[in-house]
Amino acid sequence: MTNSEFQAVVFAAGRGTRLPEVLGDAPKCLLPVGPYPLIWYPLNLLQQHNFSEVIVVVLEQERLEIQSALENTPLKLKLDYATIPSDSDFGTADSLRYIYDKIKSDFLVLSCDLVSNVNLYPLINKFREHDAALALLLFPSGFESDVVMPGPKSKHKPERDVIGIHAATQRLAFLSAASDCEETLNIQRHLLQNRGRLDVYSRLVDAHVYVLKKWVIDYLRRKENISTFKGEFLPHLIKKQHSKRPLKVVQDTTSEVGVITKNEDNVLHYVPHSILDQKITQTSLFNQSLSQNPYHGDVVRCYGIQAPKEAIGVRVNNTLSFLAINRKLASIWNELCGEKHPLISPGALVKSTQTKEIIAADNAKLSEKTSLNFSVFGPNCIINPKNIVANSLIMSNAIVEEGCNIDNCIIGHRAQVKSGSVLKNCIIGPNYVVEEGTHSQAAHLSNADQFMEIDIQ
């Protein structure tokens, strides 16, 4: 235990249900984003913030794969893999409950699909300053707004959250999915009363970066019916901010004897709140209220911090954002990770002279006489001569034969594009073979049988 104030947890047990087209048989957290798997980015972020140990929550069956993938990356973190049973249907809250024993202090929770260069210190400082129960990070949405989703045209409806934040204090007032609301948004009076302006945001994205108090997981452990963190527990906790300590309970909770078992359901039971704490809060200069009762007497406090506008933040949780981050990665690489990591792997064989903002992974063979722009080439992929590839993602072991024109496409693992094909806005599934001279636009070409085979494996 070196960094004792905060522990960090990265969730990497997601199944990636929103990007089936590109996932293939690999775990979601190993999706290639530029030279590294997806999970490397949140881990790197933590490393930059001087974390030395991270708990990574993975599915049992995927553990070895993830472990070996991460060993190939220049990470110095000590990773503690917490496995959850592969056959279980755990939500994020269930997973947290499952690794309860490992959490010894206040902790950060990150999702494996976060690609960001945001500075977490303002978030953590807000958390410290106000002795908060929770602080979460919000990004402006719109990173992928200029990217066209390849594949057949479908109505892509991004999931949106409605987030209420008190302007003066940055306290979270509510957080709910827009789809959960009906025609009107109901706002309880106490959220508005005496708290000044309430800003309601509809285009912010929850970055899934949470700073949490230790007692929160104690409370979560008790609430066994809650299975997802974002969807259920978070709104629940935010609502609990305004619950008041019942008057009859003796204020002196420092005495262990006075613990009332019936009260265990109440969130306030979990909040360490001694007389001394109260005094500290009252006399602190950081309690943001000079004349009133600090924090309106709220014991549970949740904060929402917006990342600065120039910060990069994407959650790679659907195909569109996956393509978007890959396409833009070369241009934002320096801001994202600094120059330390080469974009074109030393093992890649790049003979092409006309390249612009491309990323090539180990052992990718990019032949001469090709024009390659804004694209990502996965490990062991082969691009033959006389090809034009733009705005595309060529995944591992894919082969593009001669004379093809590929624009805004995702070419899946081990897929093969035979010579003379012209593809625009297409998704080519894993192992699919595009026949010679195919002209295709906005299509999803995949081999259903292959999918079946993968499933059996």
Add this chain to the structure above:
Amino acid sequence: MAQFEKEIVQAVLIADNNVWNFKPLSDEGSTALLPLVNVKMLDYALIALNRSGVEEVFVYASLYLQDIRDHIKAGIATYASWSFKMTVHVIGGEGCRCFGDAMRDLDAKALIRGNFILLGADTVTNADLRPVLEQHKRQAKFDKGTAATLVFKECSNNVRLGNELLIAVDRRNDRLHYHQRLRTYQKESRYQIPLDVILGNSCVALHHKLLDPQIAIGSPSMLSLFSDNFDFQTRDDFVRGLLINEELLDSRIYVALLPAAQYAHKVNSWPAYQLVSRDIINRWAYPLVPEMGVYKLQQQYVFHKDNIYKSHEAQVSKVALHQNVVIQEGSHVDSGSVISDSVIGANCRIGKNCRLTNVFLMADVTVKDNCRLEHCVVGAGAIVNEECDVSAGCVLGAKSVLPAKTTLAKTLITSTPSTQRSEEDVAVELESIGPHAFIVSDLTTGDPEDSDGEDFLPQQPLTIPKMGDLLAPLDEISDCSDLSDDEDASRAVTPLPDDTNIFLDEVIDSLSRGFREKSNPDFLILEINSSRYAYNMSLKEVNFNVVKAVFGMQSIVEPANNNVLVAINAAFKQLGPVVSNYIKSEDAMLDCLKALEDVYEENPLVREKISQIVHYLYDKDFVSEDAIQAWFEQLDEEEHAHLRQSLAKLVAWLDQSSEEEDDDEDEEEDD
């Protein structure tokens, strides 16, 4: 050329808009000329405009046009402080009945050439509106559909006087998206904001408890919008209409908030009158404070500590003046009186040993000895005789005379019986308490503007808000009391309608209709069967739900005279064939009784009469004796203790009768 001409800043002042709250003084003269801390309200508004650099003002008056014209003329003649660098025109006519009419009239007269400041004559503000006007002009340059910029002020207290708002504003451009007046009486527990408003904008700021001082900057299009939409009566109609039809009318409203240091309030009722008086005396509206000579440029008062303003010409010897008192010239207070938080007009006479708290005396009022006045307004020239006790928001009309030893609370008094005009122009007999004192009932005088259907609290009795102790906020403590219960309640989701519930609902519908229309039971059976297949119900479920549906019909759930047995009898008479179609076998009967068990839990009327109902079903051969006994056997001793108890007698009786029957049979066999 227009662009070389300097654009002059114009303003419109609407006088006497919605004055019902100022009864009975509103019947005796223009409320714009009502003195507020001894300065007429109109003067406050004019000064505010003058301070904001307005050069031309149109005062729009209706009923008391001549009075206002005279006042303006006198003001100009005596060099009132607003008359410098500002021309004031009084326009209007008797035909104008509401705010909307005034705006339409202004549009027809084509007096307004550009953007203008729109103010009520009852607004008191020290705000400089020039920056707001500039903001409006910038906005209008950017958005051609800018119709108005409304000016609001953050509310600092927890008092509700009907001027408080909840609005939703786009953070980027301050455009108004939602506008709701807060209730005066019963506080809302939650607010409902349309989701479109929030999803349509990336960030919407909700401002709760803003004061609406009735200040706005209007574009020329605002007037024509009133002309085009003749149903706009009030400013709120205009706002609402524009928000609903923003695309159709291609007009948008923007919002400007006054900085915290500036004061603005609307005096639209007696409590507001009290509040604003207090604020002026407490110098919140500086420089609009009594000793600054708001109207006349001369020193009228000497300002003492504890906010006591006393004229040199006033005689107050051996009088205890506590805090916040204004006494104008020529007034005479006798010894032994105690005055606090009050305004005393010119030439008042106050007798010995009077107690005045929160009292507002107009000019020439006489209060005789030993009176106690509290939270009341006394009109000009009124006389309160000895030993009166007037309190809790009383208003005495001008020249009324209160007989000695009168005790009044929450009453409005007028001097003549004829001043009250009812809507039908029928003279209403007023209760008299003296030759020059008649009680005005504030309930019978309907307000033509407030009583239309748009009012969002129609169930509230239309009473004139009365003065009272404003300092004690109504329910600051109770604000959070309702939280703990309703937070979990709001989480609880209503159970999703599963197939069984939908099926039950459909059967209830079918049966209710069949019962009402007395349709052929065969058709009903057909209907139920088709529902059954639609929702894939097993026979057991159908049996159960049909019986439940019969008891779920409206006529049984809420029977006439609470006589559930009669209702059940009627229902089974009509629907009996349907029920017996399903309830045939012993098992089905058991299902039927189980359904009854459910109904027993839900319906208290059935609970009372359960044994009679079971007996009735037995009588009519819907259920057999064996089924009842089998059912009774399996009822849980603890869970259904009460039900078992209710049925015990019946079952015992059934046992007995069956034994008898057995005996009978035996006997028969014997024979």
